[in-house]
Amino acid sequence: MQAxxxxxxxxxxxxxxxxxxxxxxxxxxxxxxxxxxxxLLTVEEAASLGHPTYSPADVRFMQGMIPxxxxxxxxxxxxxxxxxxxxxxxxxxxxxxSQRDEIAWMTRWLERRGETAPMVGAxxxxxxxxxxxxxxxxxxxxxxxxxxxxxxxxDRLFLExxxxxxxxxxxxxxxxxxxxxxxxxxxxxRFAADVDADQDMEILRMREMLNRIP
Numbered sequence: 189m190q191a192x193x194x195x196x197x198x199x200x201x202x203x204x205x206x207x208x209x210x211x212x213x214x215x216x217x218x219x220x221x222x223x224x225x226x227x228l229l230t231v232e233e234a235a236s237l238g239h240p241t242y243s244p245a246d247v248r249f250m251q252g253m254i255p256x257x258x259x260x261x262x263x264x265x266x267x268x269x270x271x272x273x274x275x276x277x278x279x280x281x282x283x284x285x286s287q288r289d290e291i292a293w294m295t296r297w298l299e300r301r302g303e304t305a306p307m308v309g310a311x312x313x314x315x316x317x318x319x320x321x322x323x324x325x326x327x328x329x330x331x332x333x334x335x336x337x338x339x340x341x342x343d344r345l346f347l348e349x350x351x352x353x354x355x356x357x358x359x360x361x362x363x364x365x366x367x368x369x370x371x372x373x374x375x376x377x378r379f380a381a382d383v384d385a386d387q388d389m390e391i392l393r394m395r396e397m398l399n400r401i402p
Contacts, residue, residue, distance in 0.1 A: 243369030246376045247303050250294045252360060253383075256322040257287040257294075258308045260353055263326070263346065266335055270342040275397055279390075283350075286386070290379075297375065324356015340401055347398040354387040354394075 264280040271277065291308060298305040321327070326334070326349050334345050361384045364370040371377045 242301060242373045242376060243367070245364055245367035245370035246373060247298070247301075249360060249364040249370070249376070249380065250298050251304070251306055252322045253357070254291055254294050254306045254308065256325060256353075256357060256360070257291050259325050259331075260287050260350070261291075262331070263334065263350060263353070266342075267346065270335075270338050271346070272339070273343045273397075276343055276346065279350075279394070279397075282390075290383075293379070297379075322356060323359040324353045326353065344398065344401050347394045347401070351391055351394050351398070354391050357383060357387050 260283055264283045267276055267280040295305040330349060334342065334349060337345050361380045364376075364380055371380050
């Protein structure tokens with residue numbers, strides 16, 4: 189009798205272990221947008237997802253972020269001849285390196301999927317027309333005022349403009365993750381999350397710099 193009970197106990201224990209292991213294998217976590225919690229999907233929800241692919245929202249995000257980044261490069265290019273602020277020069281070089289690389293990556297992302305990548309040229313900042321500027325982008329008048337400024341006035345206008353510019357990028361990321369199917373593909377989810385984290389951190393740095401300008 190005891191032997192029979194022992195065999196039953198072992199069987200139940202193994203069954204429980206298999207069930208627990210099975211539960212671990214079928215759990216699927218869907219990452220949330222930056223600042224939001226991830227969500228545990230049911231078996232049915234996970235099965236319906238299949239392999240995440242890119243969506244129209246992803247394409248719109250990339251096509252809008254390229255001219256957005258390009259204007260940041262145009263703004264950073266004004267720094268050397270207009271500012272003596274060492275911190276601003278360092279910021280400008282960081283923006284030039286990071287956003288130029290990201291423009292190249294976004295262009296490749298679009299081209300690999302047969303989508304149109306916006307041209308980046310001398311008129312990139314306003315090529316879509318004033319009414320179609322991406323969130324946070326400076327208008328023609330604001331860019332002209334920035335180009336005309338020198339010294340501390342330039343530093344102030346640049347930081348105010350770039351903070352606004354970065355806040356616009358955060359809005360674009362939020363819109364992407366709030367769209368149907370947006371940001372689910374692995375590559376674009378990682379990229380958008382990095383943009384959100386990096387530009388949020390730079391906003392904090394720029395606000396500190398702005399507070400120290402006379």
